[in-house]
Amino acid sequence: MKTISRIRNTAMALCLIATATAASAAQYKFGHYFSTEDFRGVTAAKLAENAKAASSDFDITVYPAESLVKGRDALQATSRGTVDFYSVFAGYLTGSVGLMKVFTIPFPVAAYDDARMMAFANDPEVIALLDKALEKSNVKLLGFINSSGQTPLFFREPLKSLADVNGRKIRGVGGYSDNALKAMGASIVFMSAAEQFIQLETGGVDGVITTESSYVSLGLGRVAPYATASTVLRTPYALMMNKRKWDRLSDADKTALMKAVKETIDWSNTHFTEESDRLAKATVEQAKAMYEFTDADWAEASKARNAAMAEFVQENGEDGTALLEIFKRYH
Incomplete structure (x- = not known):
């Protein structure tokens, strides 16, 4: 925890003040929508630190908490170069990149934990398929630097069964998890993470799909x-870069940047178990009740998962079939 605390203590300085660098160093903007204290914000600061250590050519200023670009606008902003880097929940990309829906297949089996999900996300074959899809938007996929961890359903009123989502307005996160809840009778509402509290407080929504961290x-x-108590989905955070900026890098700097990305992923994976345990404990402490799925609930969940996988192949053709086969190896 000393390493995490040290990074948390310096994250604000990394995020708000551009480091004085040599004239040859390029200036880069890194956007995300987490607080600097959030583990995902800490990971972003760690990436900036690792990139600077890997090459003096990288001077990355981090803009947290949607201070430069909102999460829902991440792909467009990275494509246009409003930001050079963005760390974004993969579900936010599904409207433009159909292959990203593989991360929204709902109700994963227990064996598909954070470690397996991150291994799947950063499998070289997976990165190659998704990078090819993102390239059409002038975006380079560098890797997936964080797990969402548990992403359950949270409600204003008690839940008696999974079928009890019928008639409720729920904040969705995109992709097949939303489709599954719609099929169960829920109405899906879209909003940024920052809007969740006020929408729940005022009754704009009855519930939300969100991470334990949020x-x-x-x-x-x-x-x-x-x-x-069970997660609706387990999704990684994609680290994207403006493709034109990537193409302008020297081979040496591309190698240095990818080294920094790998170091950041390794750091995140190493520390996330501890973070996940902390969040699980804090969630139990803050919630009044945790609903455990019954066998009947899991039967419905399994049906929704299988329907999503079939739809994924139908929507995404050959690349979708290839990606799903890799997914099944990890699931």
Whole structure:
């Protein structure tokens, strides 16, 4: 925890003040929508630190908490060069990149934990397929630097069964998890992570799909005290870079940047188990009740998962078939 604390203590300086560098160093903007204290924000600061250590050509200023670009606008902003880098929940990309929907296949089996999900996401074959798809948007996929961890359902009112989502307005995160809830009778509402508290407080939505990290950091237990013990999905955060900026890098700097990305992924994977345990404990403490799925619930969940996989192949053709086969090896 000393390493995490040290990075947390310096993250604000990394995010808000451009480091004085030599004239030859290029200036880069790195956007995300987490607080600097959030583990995902800490990981972003770690990437900037690692890139600078790997090559003096990288001077990366991090813009946290949607201070430069909102999460929902991440792909467009990275494509246009408004930001050079962005760390974004993969579900936010599904509207433009159909292959990203593989990360929204709902109700994963217990064996598909954070470690397996991150191994799948950063499998070289997976990166190659997704990078090819993102290239059409002038975006380079560098890798996946964080797991979302548990991403349950949280509600204003108690849940008696999974079927009880019928008639409720739920903040979705994109892709097949939303489709599954729609099929169960829920209405899906889209909003940024920052809007969740006020929408729950005012009754704009009855529940949200969100990470335990967001639940704890945003204090959602005050307005959504009822949670599912099981995750709806487990999704990574994509690290994207403007493709033109990537193409302009020297071979040496490309190698240095990818070294920094790998070091950041390794650091995140090493420390996330501890972070995940902390978040799980904090979620239980903030929630009034945790709903455990029954066998009947899991039967419905399995049906939704299988339907999503079939739809994924139908929508994404040959590349979708190839990606799903890799997914099944890890799932």
